[in-house]
Amino acid sequence: MHTTDTYLWLTSSLLVLGILLIPLGLSFLFLPEKMERIGERLNNWISTEHIFDSLNKPRYQERLFYRFHHLFGGLVIVFALISIYMLYFYTDIKPLIQNIVLMADTAFGKWLLESLYYILLGANILALVIGLIIFFGLV
Numbered sequence: 019m020h021t022t023d024t025y026l027w028l029t030s031s032l033l034v035l036g037i038l039l040i041p042l043g044l045s046f047l048f049l050p051e052k053m054e055r056i057g058e059r060l061n062n063w064i065s066t067e068h069i070f071d072s073l074n075k076p077r078y079q080e081r082l083f084y085r086f087h088h089l090f091g092g093l094v095i096v097f098a099l100i101s102i103y104m105l106y107f108y109t110d111i112k113p114l115i116q117n118i119v120l121m122a123d124t125a126f127g128k129w130l131l132e133s134l135y136y137i138l139l140g141a142n143i144l145a146l147v148i149g150l151i152i153f154f155g156l157v
Contacts, residue, residue, distance in 0.1 A: 084155075091153025098146035105139050 046053050083090060 087152055087155050091149050091151070094145060094149030094152060098142050098149055101142040102139065102146065105135070105142065109135070
């Protein structure tokens, strides 16, 4: 089977599926009460609550987080500092833009890449501040 045949089969299958789902969507739009009753019957018939009970139990991690806030805060600070150091000293934005000129051959693309670089740098600075707050227990 060639890729053209595969794409043709996939698009035609999705078209048929879309056409078949139009009445279902319209019934949800115009008959919401009836569709809700059908959904409740199906939910009672096919119930997955017993399967997901163990997954839905709350697991509280605050005690661990607050007990070892120096460790968690220190890890956030270290990784944020490493990221900031690597971005600021090892990644120069001008050669980066010149290397990616094939992907961003427009002025908008260059602006977007440069903006993403500075957003990443700002996010790491924000992570550093959050790490300091966690480390000193100000939460």
